[in-house]
Every structure is written in C-alpha cells, then in structure tokens.
Amino acid sequence: MxxxxxxxxxxxxxxxxxxxxxxxxxxxxxxxxxxxxxxxxxxxxxxxxxxxxxxxxxxxxxxxxxAMQLPITPQEVIPLLLEGPRTEIGERLVGMILRVTASAETRDPMVALIRSAMTNEQVAAMFREFISNALLYQVADRLQVPHLRVEAGFAQMFGVLMARYVLKLEPMASASHEELVKLLGPTLQRYFTGDDPN
Amino acid sequence: MxxxxxxxxxxxxxxxxxxxxxxxxxxxxxxxxxxxxxxxxxxxxxxxxxxxxxxxxxxxxxxxxxAMQLPITPQEVIPLLLEGPRTEIGERLVGMILRVTASAETRDPMVALIRSAMTNEQVAAMFREFISNALLYQVADRLQVPHLRVEAGFAQMFGVLMARYVLKLEPMASASHEELVKLLGPTLQRYFTGDDPN
Structure with missing residues (x-):
C-alpha cells in the first residue's frame, strides 16, 4: 500500500x-x-x-x-467558543448548537447516534468516551471550568435538543433561536463563568 | 360486572x-x-x-x-413544588427529582419509557402528551410561569438524568445530590422566577 x-x-x-x-x-x-x-x-x-x-x-x-456524520468536530467547536468575549460565551454556545442542529440533514445522524447510545451499552460507551475526552474535558480544560459544570451545560443543551426534536414538546419545538438563546444563554454563561466553587 | x-x-x-x-x-x-x-x-x-x-x-x-411504573404522580409533585418558599423552588425541585430517581428500582421503568419514546414515535406521542398536559403545563399554570421556561427546566433535568444514569458521564454520574442541587438549583430557580420576558 x-x-x-x-x-x-x-x-x-x-x-x-x-x-x-x-x-x-x-x-x-x-x-x-x-x-x-x-x-x-x-x-x-x-x-x-x-x-x-x-x-x-x-x-x-x-x-x-x-464516521458518525456529526455536523461539527471538537476542533471546530473549541476555537469558536474561545473566540469573542468570555462574558458572551453562554449565548455564543447556545446559538452555535442551535444553528448546527437546525437542519434535519445535519441533525439526523447525531440523533441516530444518541438513540443507539440510549439503547446499546457498547454505543453508549463509545459516545461517552468521545463526548467526555474529545469534547467536554477539552472545553473544560481550555476554559479552566470544572468538568461537572461543563457537563451541566451539556445536559441542558442535550435535554433541549431531545425535547425540541425527539419528544417535540411545545412550545419548545417551535421556539425561535432568539428566544432560546435569551432563555438558555444565561444558564450556560453561569456554568462557564460562575464563581461558586462547583 | x-x-x-x-x-x-x-x-x-x-x-x-x-x-x-x-x-x-x-x-x-x-x-x-x-x-x-x-x-x-x-x-x-x-x-x-x-x-x-x-x-x-x-x-x-x-x-x-x-401503568408505566412511574415513581411519582403529577398530583404528588405539584403540591410539593408549591409548598415552601418560592425563592427555594429551584433547589426543592432538583432535590426532589434526584431523590425520586436515586434508586434503580424506581428509575428503571422511567428510563425504559424514555428509551422507547426515543425510538418509537407512538410512545413518543404518548409520553409527550403526558409530560405536557399532565405535568409541565399544570406546573406552569399553577406557578404562572410561561410554558417554555418550565420546559427549559425539564430539559435541564432530563439531560442531567440521561448524562448521569444512561450515558454515565463522569463526574456527573458520581456527583452528590448536594453538589447537584447547588449547581442546578439556581438554573431552575431562574426559569421559575426570572423576570425577563421569556
């Protein structure tokens, strides 16, 4: 070869x-x-x-x-997060996640992966390792935020995407990006910059 | 009969x-x-x-x-939420959700229902109707909080339970109730009492 x-x-x-x-x-x-x-x-x-x-x-x-047809790689996400003022990181992150998942074409492979992770322990292990080591821990360490706080932010957005696109809860499923950035941005902002010791 | x-x-x-x-x-x-x-x-x-x-x-x-072997009914949840000071509703709700899901025996049927809702549209519709009409809208209306804000709180806790018990992300999976209440309580508190117009 x-x-x-x-x-x-x-x-x-x-x-x-x-x-x-x-x-x-x-x-x-x-x-x-x-x-x-x-x-x-x-x-x-x-x-x-x-x-x-x-x-x-x-x-x-x-x-x-x-391989998993994910719309974005950790190497692309992390610089975007670090770019721009730290005080707007929550809004920036929520906006980016909503944009990347807005079209069914880019969203479906990700939802398919999450679905198999939910029902198959082997896929769950693979997804867990990728999410933790390639994404969340990298973000946490680059931003010097405790891992648990980054995971709380991940959990918020994971739940929003599931509620919006899989469970299709209303009004969440029809809410505009602008509404959601306003509502969820401060949550992620607090996890990423809050100064309580958690 | x-x-x-x-x-x-x-x-x-x-x-x-x-x-x-x-x-x-x-x-x-x-x-x-x-x-x-x-x-x-x-x-x-x-x-x-x-x-x-x-x-x-x-x-x-x-x-x-x-029928779904859920550990708690909406009729039990709602009074607990309304009991006690409104300024502590976030912590109270996070603590209650963590307690109710702490044992595998009560958690497993709920996780099983969520798993089928994720992979079966008929179950998803049933789950959506129950969660919306019997739980989230009731809570929202009793507390006079916009539906979207209650759903954001639901999404946060849904994501935490999935990260903790299904994906088993660390340190989320091993975090104590106390740590999680401190970290997540203010998020739910803001959704339930925040005074911005969302």
Missing amino acids: SGTPRRPGRRPGSADTRGEILTAARRVFAEKGFDKATVRGIAREAQVDPALVHHYFDTKEGMFAA | SGTPRRPGRRPGSADTRGEILTAARRVFAEKGFDKATVRGIAREAQVDPALVHHYFDTKEGMFAA
Missing part, C-alpha cells in the same frame, strides 16, 4: 477508499470504543496504509465525527 | 384485576396516546366496569403513572 494518493479525486476509487476507511472506523469505534480505537487499527481493518488514513483525516476525533 | 369489589384484597383475584386494568391501560395509552385514552375505554379493554377502574385509580394521570 505504499505510493498512496496524495490528492483525493485524482485516482479512480479514492472516494470509495475514504468510504471504506469510514466503514472500518465505525466498526472499530463500535468494538473498541473511542479511547482504545487507533488510526493504525482502523487502517488495518480497512486494509490500507495508516498514512492514507491520515491523508483523509487529520485526527481520530475528525475521523469519529466523519 | 356489577357488584364490583369495594375493598381490594377481600375478593380472590382482585390483585389480578388491578394488574389486568394496568395491562389494558398500557395497551390503550400506547394506541390512543395519553390525551385520547379514557377511563371508559380502558375499562372496556380490560372488560371491567368503569367504576372498578375508578376504585383502583383516582385519575387517568394516576393510572398512567401506575
């Missing part, structure tokens, strides 16, 4: 190669969980050179996001 | 009768949803007199809670 393509699209079958890597990645992530899966192991499963995997995906996190 | 027993336990088979009513209730709730299900329809399905259903269950809400 040496001489792997450097430019996708130039070599016939390279689109398939990417797809085969993602299929292998889904299998390996499901089996090993997020933490124990390795680029090398995924390359072996896909029967390609690890360099080819790196060619398509910069990081394991990016590969997980692509 | 006239001459139905007034005192359960006195007539052989009355324990079964209650069980049969609940089985019928589960069937009717699943089929019709919470709103359209009637005590009369459930009695018909169970082939018993409606008076017998009323003998075992005061209300449709109580019957739903029993």
